[in-house]
Amino acid sequence: MRAMAKAPVLTPQADDFPRWYQDLISKAELADNGPVRGTMVIRPYGYGLWERMQRELDARIKEAGAQNAYFPLLIPQSYLTREAEHVEGFAPELAVVTHGGGKELEEPAVVRPTSETIVNEYFSKWVQSYRDLPLLVNQWANVVRWEMRPRVFLRTTEFLWQEGHTAHATYEEARDYAARIHRDVYADFMVNVLAVDVTAGRKTPAERFAGAINTLTLEAMMGDGKALQMATSHELGQNFARAFHTQYLSKEGTQELVWQTSWGSTTRMIGALVMSHGDDHGLRVPPRLAAVQAVVLAVKGDDAVLAEVRRIGDTLRAAGVRVHVDDRTDIPFGRRAVDWELKGVPIRVEVGPRDLENGTAVLVRRIPGGKEPVRIDALASLLPASLEEDQALLLRQSRERRQSRTSDVTTAEEAVEAAASGGWARIPWAALGPEGEARLAERAATVRCLVAEDGSVPDTDDAPGTIAVVARAY
Amino acid sequence: MRAMAKAPVLTPQADDFPRWYQDLISKAELADNGPVRGTMVIRPYGYGLWERMQRELDARIKEAGAQNAYFPLLIPQSYLTREAEHVEGFAPELAVVTHGGGKELEEPAVVRPTSETIVNEYFSKWVQSYRDLPLLVNQWANVVRWEMRPRVFLRTTEFLWQEGHTAHATYEEARDYAARIHRDVYADFMVNVLAVDVTAGRKTPAERFAGAINTLTLEAMMGDGKALQMATSHELGQNFARAFHTQYLSKEGTQELVWQTSWGSTTRMIGALVMSHGDDHGLRVPPRLAAVQAVVLAVKGDDAVLAEVRRIGDTLRAAGVRVHVDDRTDIPFGRRAVDWELKGVPIRVEVGPRDLENGTAVLVRRIPGGKEPVRIDALASLLPASLEEDQALLLRQSRERRQSRTSDVTTAEEAVEAAASGGWARIPWAALGPEGEARLAERAATVRCLVAEDGSVPDTDDAPGTIAVVARAY
Structure with a gap:
C-alpha cells in the first residue's frame, strides 16, 4: 500500500496569512533571513524561480531595444544630493561605506539604492549628439535600502532587480518608451508568464518615484485581498538631465537636455507569486515559469520502477516538457510527495510496482488539484495540454479574485x-x-x-x- | 570610391602595452573608470561579452550539478574573524558599512570580498545528515576588495564573478570536485570558448587562497608575455567547517565535519580576452564567444543596398550565424568599419552599389586579417567554416605564444x-x-x-x- 501524501505543515491561510507566508517561504526552501537585519538568503529553489523570471524579462527588455550594462555599487555621497527630491526620498534608507582598505574615506560612498545619479554621470559623457539617442540601457543588480519593517522578498534591505535607464530626444519619445516597457515588458510578462492579473495605472503625485514626473505601476491583488506593487516605469522628465548636464547637440545645432525614463522589477515578484498562487498545501508555480513542470517519482526503488521513471522522463522531455526524475528512494515517498507539493511543481507522475503491472501511473495535478490513474503511454500527449490548462486556470483565479473583491x-x-x-x-x-x-x-x-x-x-x-x-x- | 577603414587610433602594443590596453578598453567602448577609486562602469559592448561568458560557464556549472543561489552582500564583521587565515588575507581590502538607515550600526557590516563565511553560516543549518551531501551551490554576484593599484577589469575595487561553494562527506570527494570544476568548467570554457591557452597547476603554499589547503589555478600568457590568473578552484579542507560547525550525521551515526571547496572566475576574463587576442587594430573576439559573429554593413544608404544587407542578414541568420545588420548610413562608412574592427567582430560583410551590380560583397576577416570580394550567394556556406577556422587560429596563436616564450x-x-x-x-x-x-x-x-x-x-x-x-x- 502506497504512503499517502499528508497535508503539509503550513499555518492555514485563513488563520494567519502572514504566518502562512513565512511558513511557506521556509518549508518550500525559497529563502532564509540573512544575518544583517532585513537581508535574505535566496535558496536554490527560490533562486531558480528568479532565474526563470530574469530570462523571460531579459528577452522582453532586449526586444524593446535596451542593452545590458553594469554601473558601480558604490556611489559618491555627493551624487545623491544633486537632485533635490531624489535625495529627500532616499536619504533615510541609505547604507554608507565610511571605511575602505583599512582607512577612513575622504568622501563616504553610499551603497546604491537605485542608480539614476551614477547613470546620469556617464550618460552625460556618452551622449553628445542626437545620433547617440535614444540611449537604452538596463542592468541586473543588487540594491540596498535600509528597511525598518522587513519581510522576506517583499521588503528587504538588499534585493535583486533590473533597473532600466534611458535617454531620449523628446518628451513624447520618453513618455512612449516608459509606456512601452510598462506594457510590453512588465504587463505582458506578469499576465502571460506569472499568470498574475495586474491593474495598470499611474501613481498619484504623492506616490511617485522620488525625482519622477510620472510613475506608471502594475498592482496585483494578493490572496488576502491586499495590493502589491509589481513593477514601476517612470518618466523622469529632465530632472536628472538638469542635475547632471545630460545634453545633446540637436540636428538644428542647439544644445538640448535629454528626456529620461527609468523602470524596475525586483525579487519581490517571488513574494507576489507565493501570495497570488499559494494555497494551504504550498506554492503553485505557473507552468510557463516553472523550471520543473513535471516530476516523475519512483514510489519504490526496485529496478523495473527506476528504469520506467527514467524512460518516462525521456519521453516527456522529448515532448517538450521540463521534467525532473525523482529516484531518491532512500527518502520515504510520502516525504518527497509533500515536498514537491510544497514547492508547487505543476504535475507529479507517480510510478510504483503495482502501477507498472497495469501500464499506468498516478497523475497528480497541483494546480486544479486531484489525482487519477492514467495510461503511461498517454502521458506525452496529455501533459502539454494539461500544463496549458493549468497556466490559464491560475490567471483566471487571479483575475476572478480581483473582480469579486473589488467594489x-x-x-x-x-x-x-x-x-x-x-x-x-x-x-x-x-x-x-x-x-x-x-x-x-x-x-x-x-x-x-x-x-x-x-x-x-x-x-x-x-x-x-x-x-x-x-x-x-x- | 569607397572610404577605406583607417588604422584606429590605438597606441601600438610594442610602444606601450599598458597604454594600448587602456586605449582599447576605452575606444572599443568596453568600460569606463567609476567615480569611486578602482570601480568600473561596464559598457554595453563589454557587458555583452560578460553575458556570453556567464551563459557558457553557467551551463557547465549546472552540468557539474551545482545550483545557483544568492547570499547577502553585507556580512557581519564578526563572521570574517572566525577563520584566522581568512581574516588575515582579507582584512586590508575590506569596505565597511558603519551607517544604515540614518544611524550608526551596532555591528559594522563588511561588503562581501568573498562569501565563504556567510555561506558556511547557512550550510551549517542546511546540512544535517549525509543525505544532504554533497551540497553544491554557486552564485553570480558582485564583490568588493579595496584596490590600491586598480586597472580596469584586471584589478578593480568592485568586480563581478561567480563563486561556487560546496560541502562533501569526505576529503576525496571534495578534492575530486575541485578538480572537476577546474577541468570541466574552467579549462574547458577557456580553451574551447575563449580560445585562450591555459596552464593548469597548483599554487604554492605562499600563493594559496586565504583559508584553503590547496588552490588549483589556470594561468594564461598575455600578449606582453606576462601571466594572468584566469580562475581558481580551492580545497578548503575542514577549515571553515570547523569555524562554523558545519557538520553532518554520518550513516554510522557519528557527527562529522564536512569537507569543502570554493571556486571563482571574474570579469577579469574580459581583460584576459583583450590582452590575449587584441592587436594594434583593436580586439579580436573568438567566434564562439561573440554575440555578433558577423556584421553586414551597408556602405551607402540607397534602397537596393539597404534591402540587400537585410536579405543577407536573414540568410546568414538562417545558416546559424549570429548576425548584426549595420544600416546606419547617416554615419560615414569608414567610421563604422573602424568601430567594428576595434570591437573585434570576427567577420564584416560590406555591400555597396558597385558590389551589388557584380553580385559580390567584400568579406573582411578580422582574425586572420585580409579582405576579398566573394559572391553573395556563397556567403551562407562560407561563413560557418570561416568562423570555425578563426576560432582555431586564435587558440593556436595563444598556444604558440606561450610555447615560444617559455624557457x-x-x-x-x-x-x-x-x-x-x-x-x-x-x-x-x-x-x-x-x-x-x-x-x-x-x-x-x-x-x-x-x-x-x-x-x-x-x-x-x-x-x-x-x-x-x-x-x-x-
Whole structure:
C-alpha cells in the first residue's frame, strides 16, 4: 500500500496569512533571513524561480531595444544630493561605506539604492549628439535600502532587480518608451508568464518615484485581498538631465537636455507569486515559469520502477516538457510527495510496482488539484495540454479574485472599509483628491493607482472620469 | 570610391602595452573608470561579452550539478574573524558599512570580498545528515576588495564573478570536485570558448587562497608575455567547517565535519580576452564567444543596398550565424568599419552599389586579417567554416605564444631574467623552493603555479619532478 501524501505543515491561510507566508517561504526552501537585519538568503529553489523570471524579462527588455550594462555599487555621497527630491526620498534608507582598505574615506560612498545619479554621470559623457539617442540601457543588480519593517522578498534591505535607464530626444519619445516597457515588458510578462492579473495605472503625485514626473505601476491583488506593487516605469522628465548636464547637440545645432525614463522589477515578484498562487498545501508555480513542470517519482526503488521513471522522463522531455526524475528512494515517498507539493511543481507522475503491472501511473495535478490513474503511454500527449490548462486556470483565479473583491464606492470612508475588509475599492479621483488621499494613510489604506473608466492608463493626474484604486498594500 | 577603414587610433602594443590596453578598453567602448577609486562602469559592448561568458560557464556549472543561489552582500564583521587565515588575507581590502538607515550600526557590516563565511553560516543549518551531501551551490554576484593599484577589469575595487561553494562527506570527494570544476568548467570554457591557452597547476603554499589547503589555478600568457590568473578552484579542507560547525550525521551515526571547496572566475576574463587576442587594430573576439559573429554593413544608404544587407542578414541568420545588420548610413562608412574592427567582430560583410551590380560583397576577416570580394550567394556556406577556422587560429596563436616564450631554466636568477624579458620560465621546484620563491618577489616575479613534468597537476606540493612556472603577473 502506497504512503499517502499528508497535508503539509503550513499555518492555514485563513488563520494567519502572514504566518502562512513565512511558513511557506521556509518549508518550500525559497529563502532564509540573512544575518544583517532585513537581508535574505535566496535558496536554490527560490533562486531558480528568479532565474526563470530574469530570462523571460531579459528577452522582453532586449526586444524593446535596451542593452545590458553594469554601473558601480558604490556611489559618491555627493551624487545623491544633486537632485533635490531624489535625495529627500532616499536619504533615510541609505547604507554608507565610511571605511575602505583599512582607512577612513575622504568622501563616504553610499551603497546604491537605485542608480539614476551614477547613470546620469556617464550618460552625460556618452551622449553628445542626437545620433547617440535614444540611449537604452538596463542592468541586473543588487540594491540596498535600509528597511525598518522587513519581510522576506517583499521588503528587504538588499534585493535583486533590473533597473532600466534611458535617454531620449523628446518628451513624447520618453513618455512612449516608459509606456512601452510598462506594457510590453512588465504587463505582458506578469499576465502571460506569472499568470498574475495586474491593474495598470499611474501613481498619484504623492506616490511617485522620488525625482519622477510620472510613475506608471502594475498592482496585483494578493490572496488576502491586499495590493502589491509589481513593477514601476517612470518618466523622469529632465530632472536628472538638469542635475547632471545630460545634453545633446540637436540636428538644428542647439544644445538640448535629454528626456529620461527609468523602470524596475525586483525579487519581490517571488513574494507576489507565493501570495497570488499559494494555497494551504504550498506554492503553485505557473507552468510557463516553472523550471520543473513535471516530476516523475519512483514510489519504490526496485529496478523495473527506476528504469520506467527514467524512460518516462525521456519521453516527456522529448515532448517538450521540463521534467525532473525523482529516484531518491532512500527518502520515504510520502516525504518527497509533500515536498514537491510544497514547492508547487505543476504535475507529479507517480510510478510504483503495482502501477507498472497495469501500464499506468498516478497523475497528480497541483494546480486544479486531484489525482487519477492514467495510461503511461498517454502521458506525452496529455501533459502539454494539461500544463496549458493549468497556466490559464491560475490567471483566471487571479483575475476572478480581483473582480469579486473589488467594489465601486463614492466616499473615502467606504473605500477605507473595503480595504480593511480585504478588498479593493474604486472611487472617483475627483471625489477623493489629494486631501482625501492624505487621510487614507491614517487608516492604513493608500491609493494604489489611478485608472481611466475604460481600464486604460490616464494621460494626466486630473483627466475627467479618473478612478482611484484604494487598498491596503504590502 | 569607397572610404577605406583607417588604422584606429590605438597606441601600438610594442610602444606601450599598458597604454594600448587602456586605449582599447576605452575606444572599443568596453568600460569606463567609476567615480569611486578602482570601480568600473561596464559598457554595453563589454557587458555583452560578460553575458556570453556567464551563459557558457553557467551551463557547465549546472552540468557539474551545482545550483545557483544568492547570499547577502553585507556580512557581519564578526563572521570574517572566525577563520584566522581568512581574516588575515582579507582584512586590508575590506569596505565597511558603519551607517544604515540614518544611524550608526551596532555591528559594522563588511561588503562581501568573498562569501565563504556567510555561506558556511547557512550550510551549517542546511546540512544535517549525509543525505544532504554533497551540497553544491554557486552564485553570480558582485564583490568588493579595496584596490590600491586598480586597472580596469584586471584589478578593480568592485568586480563581478561567480563563486561556487560546496560541502562533501569526505576529503576525496571534495578534492575530486575541485578538480572537476577546474577541468570541466574552467579549462574547458577557456580553451574551447575563449580560445585562450591555459596552464593548469597548483599554487604554492605562499600563493594559496586565504583559508584553503590547496588552490588549483589556470594561468594564461598575455600578449606582453606576462601571466594572468584566469580562475581558481580551492580545497578548503575542514577549515571553515570547523569555524562554523558545519557538520553532518554520518550513516554510522557519528557527527562529522564536512569537507569543502570554493571556486571563482571574474570579469577579469574580459581583460584576459583583450590582452590575449587584441592587436594594434583593436580586439579580436573568438567566434564562439561573440554575440555578433558577423556584421553586414551597408556602405551607402540607397534602397537596393539597404534591402540587400537585410536579405543577407536573414540568410546568414538562417545558416546559424549570429548576425548584426549595420544600416546606419547617416554615419560615414569608414567610421563604422573602424568601430567594428576595434570591437573585434570576427567577420564584416560590406555591400555597396558597385558590389551589388557584380553580385559580390567584400568579406573582411578580422582574425586572420585580409579582405576579398566573394559572391553573395556563397556567403551562407562560407561563413560557418570561416568562423570555425578563426576560432582555431586564435587558440593556436595563444598556444604558440606561450610555447615560444617559455624557457626551461635551472636557477632563480635565470627565471627572473626570463620573466623580466617578457616570458615564462620553468624551473624544478626542488631547485627553487619556498626560499627561492620569496626572493623572486624582490625582482617582480612570482611562481604562478606548480605543474608535473607531463603537464598534469601535481597531487602534492613536493611531488618529485614538480616544475615551478615563474613569470611576472597581472
